[in-house]
Amino acid sequence: MSAAPLQPPAGEDPERHGYAALVSLGCLLVFGGVGFAAGGASQPPRTRSIHVVAHQYGYEPQVIHVNRGDTVRLTFSSSDVTHGFYLEGYDLDVTIHPLLPTVDLRHPSQPGKVEQVKEVTFTASREGKFRFRCSHTCGFLHPFMLGELIVGPNRLLPASMGMLLGLVLGGLLGLAIQGRRSKA
Amino acid sequence: MSALPHAAPAPQPTPGPKVRSGRIDLFLRFPRLRWLAERRWFQFAVVLPNLGLFLLFLSAGLFGTPVGNRNIIIVFVWILWWFLLISALVPFTSRIWCTVCPFPFFGEWAQRRALVQVRAVDPKKKKGGPGVVIGRNRYFGKNLKWPKALSNIWLQNIGFLALCTFSALFLTRPIVSVIVLGSLFVIATVLHLVYRQRTFCSYVCPVSGFLSLFSMASMTEVRPRDLDVCQTCTDKGCLAGSDKGWGCPWLIYPSKLERNNYCGLCMECVKACPHGNMTVNLRPFLSDGWLKGYDESYKAFIMLSLALAYSVIYLGPWAFLKDWANIAEKHDWAGFFTYAGALWALALVVLPGTYYLVVRLGRSLAGAPAGTTAPPTKDVFLGFAHPLVPLGLLAWVAFSFPLMLVNGSYILQVLSDPFGWGWDLFHTAHVAWTPVVPWWTPYIQVALLLTGLFFALRSGARHARRLFPGGARALRAFAPVALLLGGIVAGFFTLYVG
Numbered sequence: 001m002s003a004a005p006l007q008p009p010a011g012e013d014p015e016r017h018g019y020a021a022l023v024s025l026g027c028l029l030v031f032g033g034v035g036f037a038a039g040g041a042s043q044p045p046r047t048r049s050i051h052v053v054a055h056q057y058g059y060e061p062q063v064i065h066v067n068r069g070d071t072v073r074l075t076f077s078s079s080d081v082t083h084g085f086y087l088e089g090y091d092l093d094v095t096i097h098p099l100l101p102t103v104d105l106r107h108p109s110q111p112g113k114v115e116q117v118k119e120v121t122f123t124a125s126r127e128g129k130f131r132f133r134c135s136h137t138c139g140f141l142h143p144f145m146l147g148e149l150i151v152g153p154n155r156l157l158p159a160s161m162g163m164l165l166g167l168v169l170g171g172l173l174g175l176a177i178q179g180r181r182s183k184a
Numbered sequence: 185m186s187a188l189p190h191a192a193p194a195p196q197p198t199p200g201p202k203v204r205s206g207r208i209d210l211f212l213r214f215p216r217l218r219w220l221a222e223r224r225w226f227q228f229a230v231v232l233p234n235l236g237l238f239l240l241f242l243s244a245g246l247f248g249t250p251v252g253n254r255n256i257i258i259v260f261v262w263i264l265w266w267f268l269l270i271s272a273l274v275p276f277t278s279r280i281w282c283t284v285c286p287f288p289f290f291g292e293w294a295q296r297r298a299l300v301q302v303r304a305v306d307p308k309k310k311k312g313g314p315g316v317v318i319g320r321n322r323y324f325g326k327n328l329k330w331p332k333a334l335s336n337i338w339l340q341n342i343g344f345l346a347l348c349t350f351s352a353l354f355l356t357r358p359i360v361s362v363i364v365l366g367s368l369f370v371i372a373t374v375l376h377l378v379y380r381q382r383t384f385c386s387y388v389c390p391v392s393g394f395l396s397l398f399s400m401a402s403m404t405e406v407r408p409r410d411l412d413v414c415q416t417c418t419d420k421g422c423l424a425g426s427d428k429g430w431g432c433p434w435l436i437y438p439s440k441l442e443r444n445n446y447c448g449l450c451m452e453c454v455k456a457c458p459h460g461n462m463t464v465n466l467r468p469f470l471s472d473g474w475l476k477g478y479d480e481s482y483k484a485f486i487m488l489s490l491a492l493a494y495s496v497i498y499l500g501p502w503a504f505l506k507d508w509a510n511i512a513e514k515h516d517w518a519g520f521f522t523y524a525g526a527l528w529a530l531a532l533v534v535l536p537g538t539y540y541l542v543v544r545l546g547r548s549l550a551g552a553p554a555g556t557t558a559p560p561t562k563d564v565f566l567g568f569a570h571p572l573v574p575l576g577l578l579a580w581v582a583f584s585f586p587l588m589l590v591n592g593s594y595i596l597q598v599l600s601d602p603f604g605w606g607w608d609l610f611h612t613a614h615v616a617w618t619p620v621v622p623w624w625t626p627y628i629q630v631a632l633l634l635t636g637l638f639f640a641l642r643s644g645a646r647h648a649r650r651l652f653p654g655g656a657r658a659l660r661a662f663a664p665v666a667l668l669l670g671g672i673v674a675g676f677f678t679l680y681v682g
Binding site for chain 1: 352356499501506507512587625630641645655656662666682
């Protein structure tokens with residue numbers, strides 16, 4: 001094919017690339033900030049009881065939605081083999097045995113300490129998206145067995161979308177400004 | 185069997201500075217690097233340990249535990265190697281993997297009948313003797329020319345997509361990884377015996393295909409230092425070979441290198457150039473600014489589609505999708521064909537088709553000044569497909585990062601017990617599985633994708649100005665593509681942080 005090697009158009013000032021980048025960065029920050037601010041208000045805390053069923057290679061429910069400040073009470077069962085439930089960001093690691101009414105609860109920050117419990121309770125103190133993963137080798141796709149805990153308001157999503165929109169609009173704005181300067 | 189000795193002293197580098205703008209000549213800055221690249225034993229010395237490692241991996245796959253995360257072939261190849269390759273080697277050091285790659289080792293040995301030396305031929309005595317003389321070097325084997333119709337990366341595109349369709353198998357089963365990696369050794373060796381030089385690497389190797397695409401973004405390049413020297417050079421040692429180096433094994437003309445795509449960083453041109461004019465430059469990210477054909481643009485679509493599909497399957501919570509991909513265990517053939525069909529349709533039809541329509545829309549919106557015609561659609565399509573290079577690369581880094589952060593502790597385990605036989609060589613076999621700051625993952629992924637989008641938009645804007653001179657036309661042409669690029673990243677955001 002045919003497309004000629006890319007050269008800057010005649011008369012183009014390379015410094016304008018820096019100018020365009022600054023425009024993009026400015027828009028990214030402004031729109032990201034707006035997205036974060038508009039990301040939703042906190043809801044009053046409540047208690048949520050959820051039963052999690054682990055199986056090769058997933059969980060039911062696969063996504064758990066709670067709000068920041070909620071007390072989350074989890075019970076577990078496994079429909080096939082022994083599984084784990086390692087919750088990112090919450091210092092919880094549970095081993096779920098298929099035939100036992102209790103689970104083994106560990107806190108990774110306190111290695112060696114194991115409790116047998118029927119229910120795991122924690123407060124959803126950090127907002128955002130946290131994955132829970134199987135921590136007990138359970139089969140071929142074990143490393144990819146996971147689910148999601150979404151603690152609202154998940155402001156990272158609207159902030160990210162805002163930054164994305166800012167970047168696109170900033171890029172186009174930079175292109176328009178460069179075109180005008182070239183003409184001038 | 186004898187090779188010509190290194191009789192003449194090493195050529196001194198051409199006087200500088202004629203370095204291209206934004207480049208740092210690493211051979212001038214670090215002369216020891218040049219010294220190293222000029223040693224005949226250099227590539228052998230870096231490939232040999234790597235070959236040993238891969239033979240260890242193959243042995244572990246054959247004789248070790250079938251549990252993937254306890255076997256070194258899975259953990260080192262698909263977690264550590266992949267992460268290093270996509271996150272560090274390609275973005276910073278171009279195709280340095282090809283320098284150390286063990287797959288062509290046996291084939292190239294058979295082809296050259298030499299591990300280190302060069303088989304140089306006196307130009308006046310080309311006839312006679314064993315093997316085939318190409319340029320000023322003697323080769324063994326058939327040395328056929330690769331068919332012109334296949335002299336592109338379509339085979340690599342289809343091969344890579346086909347291989348990746350079965351990723352749930354080779355990512356998790358040591359024996360399947362042995363079959364995949366072992367096949368690469370066998371195919372590379374056979375093709376080296378039949379076709380000339382690095383035909384396998386240039387046109388067949390599935391890894392080479394995406395390395396060629398993403399090396400365009402790399403911050404390292406091999407280039408001639410002074411183009412004037414190349415233009416007046418009558419020797420063309422970089423192409424024809426010499427008593428110091430083989431003619432470019434990748435069948436390219438090093439003195440006319442303008443892109444990284446098909447340069448395997450073997451350093452033969454550095455050795456063979458009689459003027460010491462070939463060098464390694466450090467350069468800005470994404471310095472190679474254009475795609476040459478639909479085969480390259482399709483590689484970009486395939487890579488982006490795979491990053492998206494893998495993010496859904498391997499980083500998403502949907503167990504039924506993992507079951508569909510996991511055909512060897514779940515035997516859900518309807519599900520597997522649905523998954524495979526959707527993946528191929530996305531990579532080969534939906535994404536390229538949508539992109540094409542959006543590019544056509546932009547081209548129509550831009551119009552053409554009176555008395556002129558708009559640039560050909562193919563040029564616009566390939567120009568606006570270039571932004572997919574940085575976006576695809578950063579999307580792959582964003583996908584690979586959590587795999588490393590979460591599964592990195594398996595590396596310590598298999599280091600002590602590579603076969604899963606209960607060894608504890610370095611007292612790390614019983615290190616607990618510990619994800620490393622996994623809650624940072626969404627923030628890292630957002631930052632990576634925004635970086636990719638930034639470079640994609642910058643690339644698109646440059647092509648828009650090139651193809652549609654005049655600010656308003658460039659803006660109208662690129663706006664639909666920019667929105668589509670933003671939409672793709674929004675899809676990734678929804679998966680990663682939504």
